[in-house]
Amino acid sequence: MQMSVKHLPSPTNAAGERVVDGYCTQCKQTKSAKAFSCEWNRSKTRRKLRAWCRVCRAVYDREKRNDPVVRERIRQINREYYKTPQRRAQLARARKRYRKRCPEKLAARTAVQMAVRRGDLIYTGICVHCYKKRKTGFHHDDYSRPLDVVELCKACHKIADATVMLSTLPEGDER
C-alpha cells in the first residue's frame, strides 16, 4: 500500500506571501522561519509563524513543567488523551512517517539503546543541564555520531533540540 506523506502548507504572511524569516516577540530577534513552529490563523485560511521562536517556547515550557501543579495536570491530560483510539492511530501514523523521514535519527537512537543494554551508557537519572533528578533521555547534537550524547531531562532536551535545529536548519524540514 502506498502511503503518501501529507505536508502542511508553508507559513505565509497576511498578504499570502511565503515567509522566509520571523521576528520572535520574546527574544526580540529575527530568525529563519524554520526556527518557528506554525499554527493556523483564526479563520484557518493560512498557516502562520508562532509569535515565539522554538527556543523561547521550549524555555517557557520548561519553567511550566517545573511547577508541580502543572506537571500533575499535564500527566492527567496525557493519561486521558492516550486512551482514545483516534489518538493511538494518530501516533502510529506519526511513527510510520517518522521512520521514513528520519532513518538517521532512528539508527542513532537504536545505537544508544544497544549501548545502554551493553552497559556502555548508563542513565544516572540526573539532567546534565538543569541538574534535576528526572526521567532522562540521551540527546544527540549530531546524529552522525550516534554515541556522542548527553543525558537530559525532557524539558532541557526540547531546548537542546530547538537549538540544534536553529544551528543546522535542515532543508525541507519545516515541522
Ligand SMILES: [Zn+2]
Ligand atoms: Zn525567541
Ligand SMILES: [Zn+2]
Ligand atoms: Zn534538565
